[in-house]
Amino acid sequence: MKTEIETTDHPATIVLPQPEYPLHTLSVLVNDKPGVLARIAQVFSRRGYNIESLVVSPSAQARFSRMTIGARGEESGLDQIKAQCNKLIDVISCYDHTDEAVVAKELALVKITVGAGQRGEALQIAEHFGCKTLDLAPESLVFMVTGDSGKLDAMVGMMQKFGIIELVRTGKVVMTRGNGLT
Amino acid sequence: MNAEARDGAQTLLKCLEAGGIEIMFGYSGGAALPIFDALETAGTKIKFVLARHEQGATHMADGYARATGKPAAVLVTSGPGAGNTITGIMTAHMDSVPMVIISGQQVTWMLGKDAFQEADIFGITMPVVKHSYLVKDAADIPRVTKEAIYLATSGRPGPVLIDMPKNVSQGPCDAPLDAEIDLPGYNPESAYEIDSKGVDEVAAALGQAERPLILAGHGAMLAHAGPELKELAETARIPVCNTLLGKGIFDETHELALGMLGMHGTAYANKAVCEADLLINIGSRFDDRIIGQPDKFCKNATIVHIDIDPSEMGKMIKPDIKIVGDAKVVLTALNKQIKPLATESWLATLEGYKKRFPLHYKIQGGLKMQHVLDVWDRLTESSSIVCTDVGQHQMWSAQFNKTKAPWNWVSSGGAGTMGFGFPAAIGAQLGRPDDVVVAVVGDGGFQMTLFELATAVLEKLPLKILVLNNHFLGMVRQWQELFFDNRKSGVDLEGNPDFVKLAESYGVKGFQIKRPADIEKVLTRALEYTDGPCLINCEVVKEDNVFPMIPAGAALEDMITEKPRHKMEKPTGST
Numbered sequence: 001m002k003t004e005i006e007t008t009d010h011p012a013t014i015v016l017p018q019p020e021y022p023l024h025t026l027s028v029l030v031n032d033k034p035g036v037l038a039r040i041a042q043v044f045s046r047r048g049y050n051i052e053s054l055v056v057s058p059s060a061q062a063r064f065s066r067m068t069i070g071a072r073g074e075e076s077g078l079d080q081i082k083a084q085c086n087k088l089i090d091v092i093s094c095y096d097h098t099d100e101a102v103v104a105k106e107l108a109l110v111k112i113t114v115g116a117g118q119r120g121e122a123l124q125i126a127e128h129f130g131c132k133t134l135d136l137a138p139e140s141l142v143f144m145v146t147g148d149s150g151k152l153d154a155m156v157g158m159m160q161k162f163g164i165i166e167l168v169r170t171g172k173v174v175m176t177r178g179n180g181l182t
Numbered sequence: 183m184n185a186e187a188r189d190g191a192q193t194l195l196k197c198l199e200a201g202g203i204e205i206m207f208g209y210s211g212g213a214a215l216p217i218f219d220a221l222e223t224a225g226t227k228i229k230f231v232l233a234r235h236e237q238g239a240t241h242m243a244d245g246y247a248r249a250t251g252k253p254a255a256v257l258v259t260s261g262p263g264a265g266n267t268i269t270g271i272m273t274a275h276m277d278s279v280p281m282v283i284i285s286g287q288q289v290t291w292m293l294g295k296d297a298f299q300e301a302d303i304f305g306i307t308m309p310v311v312k313h314s315y316l317v318k319d320a321a322d323i324p325r326v327t328k329e330a331i332y333l334a335t336s337g338r339p340g341p342v343l344i345d346m347p348k349n350v351s352q353g354p355c356d357a358p359l360d361a362e363i364d365l366p367g368y369n370p371e372s373a374y375e376i377d378s379k380g381v382d383e384v385a386a387a388l389g390q391a392e393r394p395l396i397l398a399g400h401g402a403m404l405a406h407a408g409p410e411l412k413e414l415a416e417t418a419r420i421p422v423c424n425t426l427l428g429k430g431i432f433d434e435t436h437e438l439a440l441g442m443l444g445m446h447g448t449a450y451a452n453k454a455v456c457e458a459d460l461l462i463n464i465g466s467r468f469d470d471r472i473i474g475q476p477d478k479f480c481k482n483a484t485i486v487h488i489d490i491d492p493s494e495m496g497k498m499i500k501p502d503i504k505i506v507g508d509a510k511v512v513l514t515a516l517n518k519q520i521k522p523l524a525t526e527s528w529l530a531t532l533e534g535y536k537k538r539f540p541l542h543y544k545i546q547g548g549l550k551m552q553h554v555l556d557v558w559d560r561l562t563e564s565s566s567i568v569c570t571d572v573g574q575h576q577m578w579s580a581q582f583n584k585t586k587a588p589w590n591w592v593s594s595g596g597a598g599t600m601g602f603g604f605p606a607a608i609g610a611q612l613g614r615p616d617d618v619v620v621a622v623v624g625d626g627g628f629q630m631t632l633f634e635l636a637t638a639v640l641e642k643l644p645l646k647i648l649v650l651n652n653h654f655l656g657m658v659r660q661w662q663e664l665f666f667d668n669r670k671s672g673v674d675l676e677g678n679p680d681f682v683k684l685a686e687s688y689g690v691k692g693f694q695i696k697r698p699a700d701i702e703k704v705l706t707r708a709l710e711y712t713d714g715p716c717l718i719n720c721e722v723v724k725e726d727n728v729f730p731m732i733p734a735g736a737a738l739e740d741m742i743t744e745k746p747r748h749k750m751e752k753p754t755g756s757t
């Protein structure tokens with residue numbers, strides 16, 4: 001979770017990470033049991049790798065959960081991480097979908113500070129990105145934006161001029177196209 | 183109450199027994215009380231051995247498994263009892279040793295509330311177990327126990343922990359004893375369906391090779407692949423070197439054997455690795471102790487890696503041909519394609535290295551560890567079960583105690599755990615009561631777990647404890663001499679007890695060796711003594727160095743066979 005947000009100075013600036021390595025997206029199907037997340041997290045932390053995003057959710061089968069993990073780092077280390085994740089007894093499968101044909105989506109909630117004077121412009125930008133306005137208050141707005149990560153980055157970038165109070169992103173979820181297994 | 187009524191603890195013991203557990207090492211305590219009580223009430227045939235410290239119990243279970251190939255169980259209480267098992271679990275995990283650890287735990291409704299002797303052992307052990315369970319429902323006990331034994335012993339073996347809250351072990355359990363295993367993410371059976379393409383490639387590579395070499399590791403032992411390995415080596419006339427844990431999978435006295443390779447391996451094994459044009463690694467994980475500098479390791483050779491664990495492929499060394507599978511199955515398939523190879527000149531070269539660079543030591547100049555171990559090897563005809571601790575004595579034992587058969591060498595390799603050797607020998611002797619078992623220990627490591635002398639006495643084990651006593655932490659002192667201008671820091675074991683008197687106070691027969699001339703006579707008497715354990719204190723020279731040596735992180739070519747005149751650079755590789 002490298003995205004750092006400064007909310008003290010206005011307009012707020014989002015410091016996006018300057019990635020040294022490309023983002024890898026791992027999709028891990030696991031037993032839905034206590035401790036599984038800790039086991040997966042240890043595979044990363046033991047090697048000094050950071051988990052950049054993490055989505056854990058029910059899968060199509062009730063007994064399994066789906067973890068979608070975004071991480072960066074040296075290729076050889078990530079290969080080890082994948083192999084070690086696959087080795088865990090509670091892991092059913094672990095795929096790296098980095099250069100594969102997948103649909104990838106993410107959702108963000110963005111709260112900006114905006115008075116009456118700028119509200120129209122903010123709503124116009126939001127409309128351009130297909131955002132939903134979830135909350136409209138005298139001094140603030142909450143937008144929901146969905147799409148690929150690049151679109152979300154762009155939306156967040158455009159909203160910086162108003163001052164971002166809070167930002168919550170779900171992290172990317174992916175699914176392979178066609179018959180491929182995720 | 184009907185005859186079948188049982189509690190969780192009785193269910194646990196019945197399931198462990200049904201799963202093939204014959205022996206359990208442990209230490210009692212409050213949270214494990216119901217399980218200890220069940221040892222009396224469940225009518226179990228499992229033998230319980232009371233250790234003097236939980237670490238000792240784990241090493242005993244470890245030694246038992248390494249000497250028999252069968253898993254043992256460990257039973258400890260919660261909190262500090264469970265905490266004391268960490269080193270033993272980690273040691274077993276590093277060396278792929280099967281073990282089932284049962285820890286008592288606080289009652290379920292107190293979990294996470296810092297109750298008395300509560301520790302999150304499930305969380306603490308997570309990085310050092312193959313798998314672990316926290317049992318919150320007694321109905322799960324039969325399944326969990328069956329899975330734990332299956333996981334510990336199948337695929338790449340390892341330790342499995344079962345954390346058992348007291349209300350679960352004490353409460354009723356009416357679940358049927360035979361449960362179904364439910365492990366959708368675990369398929370060790372796939373190791374028996376191997377990639378025939380890889381086998382064909384190895385056979386083809388062998389056809390091209392002029393200087394082939396087999397590297398045999400612990401995986402070959404765990405797969406019971408000794409006969410297949412022998413057939414491959416003898417049919418194709420390929421020399422064999424082995425890792426520390428691979429000692430015995432190929433008879434080290436065989437004409438094709440080169441013995442151990444690596445940091446303190448034989449010069450001829452290391453030279454063979456440097457000059458080979460085809461290296462067939464069977465069940466070794468290319469540990470940093472054997473490869474030195476990874477990018478210079480065996481750089482002119484085609485490298486074949488056969489391993490049951492896919493995550494070992496390319497972890498240290500990228501193989502040219504990889505086969506994921508059980509070593510016995512892979513070698514059986516490979517042997518069908520093997521023809522005698524023209525390796526005469528290669529074998530002659532290696533024979534020349536054996537003559538030019540033999541393992542050696544000077545008999546003059548005081549009592550040497552090597553000399554004691556060499557005589558032991560001769561007197562026992564290389565057939566005793568040697569259990570070592572960690573340090574100089576371990577390396578010399580690996581060099582001078584030739585291992586002729588599998589399961590005869592018990593040593594902490596990956597973890598390098600001091601304090602391992604003696605309790606492991608107790609476990610080994612309990613598993614192999616009719617064999618000669620020796621604990622080869624230094625004065626440092628022995629003092630970490632020597633209180634298990636009581637355990638050895640109570641079990642009346644005819645175990646020999648060879649204390650190679652140089653009053654130093656010798657291996658660290660050696661590094662300080664070679665790389666740190668001989669500044670001795672934290673290595674002087676001033677304050678050692680009189681080990682013979684100490685042994686006698688436990689009821690252990692004590693022997694003393696002070697001069698080279700005494701070695702044979704005293705060791706013979708120790709071998710004849712079978713009324714219980716005996717300890718042989720050997721007052722060896724204080725300062726001596728293990729050679730050959732490849733400084734950590736250096737290439738195998740940089741091996742030194744004696745202390746260089748010039749000062750050596752501090753190693754920059756792994757420790």
